[in-house]
Amino acid sequence: MDIDRVELADCGSPEKIIAEIMRQVPEMQIPVPIEELAVAVGITDIHRLETASFEGGLVTQPERASGVILVNSRATAQRQRFTIGHELGHYLIIAHQPASTGQFTCSKADMAIREADRDNRARRMEMEANRFSAGILMPLARFKPDMRNLGTPALEHVFTLAMRYNMSKEATALQYVLHQDAVCAVIISKDGVVRRIYKPNRFPFIDVRVGTSLPTPSLSARLAGDQQSDWDDVHAGVWLAIAREVRHHSLQEQAYRLHDGWIMTLLIYADQDEEEDSDGQISDAYDVWENPRFPSRSRRR
Ligand SMILES: [Zn+2]
Structure with missing residues (x-):
């Protein structure tokens, strides 16, 4: 060289x-x-x-x-x-x-x-x-096309890129959320306690502090012991400090069990004011916030 x-x-x-x-x-x-x-x-x-x-x-x-x-x-x-x-x-x-x-x-x-x-x-x-x-x-001239070719955000893609670039999963996750087209954040926890939060500035404020427990209604807190990974649509208020009158936010959560109690969580945020017509679905989500463990609207396979 x-x-x-x-x-x-x-x-x-x-x-x-x-x-x-x-x-x-x-x-x-x-x-x-x-x-x-x-x-x-x-x-x-x-x-x-x-x-x-x-x-x-x-x-x-x-x-x-x-x-x-x-x-x-x-x-x-x-x-x-x-x-x-x-x-x-x-x-x-x-x-x-x-x-x-x-x-x-x-x-x-x-x-x-x-x-x-x-x-x-x-x-x-x-x-x-x-x-x-x-x-x-992870030069962006190469990383961004690789990331886009893998499709919509998922932690499996972070791990694929980590292998390809011979980087740690965490370092790759940070580069991934900073440069994704979708608005994403990654949270690293161990034994139910948040250790690190990685997000771009455009991702809304995450109302969970490092050193505190994962929010109980979150998928990550609920991930069963023998389950490696799952997806869910969670109410945005589980993770974000959003005003209750602001309803049109959707948050997808993927939780992935790494090893020894470590879990990596991917949050994908969408402001649905820009994406969806109000058809009543969103206000349902707002109403069931009283019982945050509402069933998911759509589950990813
Ligand atoms: Zn130094």
Whole structure:
């Protein structure tokens, strides 16, 4: 792989760097050969260390003549790929400069940062490195057509894409909901407790907090022990903070049992004011909100 770094130096944002790499390597192999890509931009070594103290690191110079990436070897292969992408982000975004040690050291928590205030520079750097990693490992020029070819949203499609891009199910789920044509969100829970929520800004506010129980009327909370996956139409108020007078919202929920009590939930939102004529069905849904475990209107097979 040949990459002209002079062209990359002018790109300020993660997205511009990714676009330039994809311009230079239009036939990018999928899964993206991230280690080969790292070598092509001047990374001389990728060290795998058994450590509990960090997830990834980068040793480099302010002018980025070369770099060495450190990776926690205890992590899964997919997480290691994400970590290499993250450190590569720090390396290629020249504005990223480490605090005082002259070296980037990134924790597992840093790898999960998706939002940052404008004035929190350290956090912004981590957020940008994560955006770079997801964006280079699942480049939208390839990911979006693949996603569309799979059809209407479903968690099985997230898992198919995770396999194809050699990424974790969670990292893939985030990219999936951010770039789906439909308005979707993913919720990760373990033993009935919400752990993480992934949604684009256009998805309405989810009225469930991390660390609290799944809402009891939700399909995810009801998924039987031996059942792997199910679909249901739930009242939007189960998950969303919607005014009771706003009735024309529909929410489809898919719950999928992963392993060891982990459940991935997909929510697909539609504002039916735009999609359906009022034929009485919606107000039925509103009326039965008093008993939220109303039977589904239409079940997906
Ligand atoms: Zn970092």
